[in-house]
Amino acid sequence: MEHHQHFLRHEKKYLIGFIVAFFLINSIVLATSVLMEQKAAGNWPAPFALWEPFVWEISSSLMIVALIPFVAWVIDSDKFSWVNLWSNLLNFVLWSVLFSAIHVIGMVAMRELVYWLMGSDYRFGSWSVGFVYEYRKDAISFFLLLIIIQGYRSIVLRLRGEASLVQQGEDDPQRSDRILVKKLGTEFIIKLDDIQWVESAGNYVNLHLGDRVYPVRNTMAKFMNEMNERDFARTHRSYGVSLDFVQAIEAPPGQSGEVLLKNGRRLPLSKRYNADLRTKLSV
Incomplete structure (x- = not known):
C-alpha cells in the first residue's frame, strides 16, 4: 500500500x-x-x-x-x-x-x-x-x-480504486444527500454537496472532492442527468461543476473559455454549455 x-x-x-x-x-x-x-x-x-x-x-x-x-x-x-x-x-x-x-x-x-x-x-x-x-x-x-x-x-x-454507486433504499430519506462508494475495499459515504467538479474518463466519472478522487462507473450524461435537480452544470463534454464552487467564468457569452473554481482549478468551458451555465448561476 x-x-x-x-x-x-x-x-x-x-x-x-x-x-x-x-x-x-x-x-x-x-x-x-x-x-x-x-x-x-x-x-x-x-x-x-x-x-x-x-x-x-x-x-x-x-x-x-x-x-x-x-x-x-x-x-x-x-x-x-x-x-x-x-x-x-x-x-x-x-x-x-x-x-x-x-x-x-x-x-x-x-x-x-x-x-x-x-x-x-x-x-x-x-x-x-x-x-x-x-x-x-x-x-x-x-x-x-x-x-x-x-x-x-x-x-x-x-x-x-474503482468505485461504484451503492443504491440506497427508498425508505431512507436521510441519505438522499449522500452516496455510498466502494474504494480499495472500503466503503465511503460522500456528501453530494462536497463534490466540487467531475470529469469523464471512459466508462467512469471521476468525482473530485478537494484532493480526493472517486472514480464511479457511469457515463457523464447519465451522471449529470441524475444530478439534474442539484446545483450541477456541464461545462464541457467531459467536465461538470458544482455551482457552489464556481468563482468566475472567463469566456464571452456564447464562446469557449474556462471556468475558474474557488480552489483555483480551471475547467474548460465549451460554447455549447456556456449559456446553460450562466442561466443556472443567475437563478
Whole structure:
C-alpha cells in the first residue's frame, strides 16, 4: 500500500520517467543498429562519425519527450474523443502534422547545434522530402503517445480504486444527500454537496472532492442527468461543476473559455454549455 501511495503522489514524474527511459533506450538501440548495418554491409569505417547516429536518434527522442504536454493537451481538448475517434479523424491528422512540424524543426535545430559544436556541418536535405519521411514516423509516435498517456491515466485510476454507486433504499430519506462508494475495499459515504467538479474518463466519472478522487462507473450524461435537480452544470463534454464552487467564468457569452473554481482549478468551458451555465448561476 505504501508503494501505491508513493506512486500516486508522484504519478506525473513516473510517467515522464517511463517515457524518457523508453525513448532513450529506443534511441540507443536504433543508433547502434545503424552502425551494425554499416559494418554488416562492409561499409566500415562508416561514412560518418560514430557519434552522429546517436545525435540523430537522441535529438529526435528529446523532442518527442518535450511534446508530451502538447499530446496531453490534445487528449483533454474539446475536439478529441476516443469514442468519436473516426469522426475526429481530420483533427487527429491536423494535430499529428503540427506535432511532426514542431518535432522536425526542434530536432534539426538541436542537430545543427551539436554539429556546430563538433566543428562539422549538418544537412537535413530537402525539407519537403525530409518532412514527408519524418511525418510517417511522427504520426505513429503521436498516436503511440496518445495511447501511453491515456492508458497510464487509466492505470492510475485503478490504483486509486474503482468505485461504484451503492443504491440506497427508498425508505431512507436521510441519505438522499449522500452516496455510498466502494474504494480499495472500503466503503465511503460522500456528501453530494462536497463534490466540487467531475470529469469523464471512459466508462467512469471521476468525482473530485478537494484532493480526493472517486472514480464511479457511469457515463457523464447519465451522471449529470441524475444530478439534474442539484446545483450541477456541464461545462464541457467531459467536465461538470458544482455551482457552489464556481468563482468566475472567463469566456464571452456564447464562446469557449474556462471556468475558474474557488480552489483555483480551471475547467474548460465549451460554447455549447456556456449559456446553460450562466442561466443556472443567475437563478
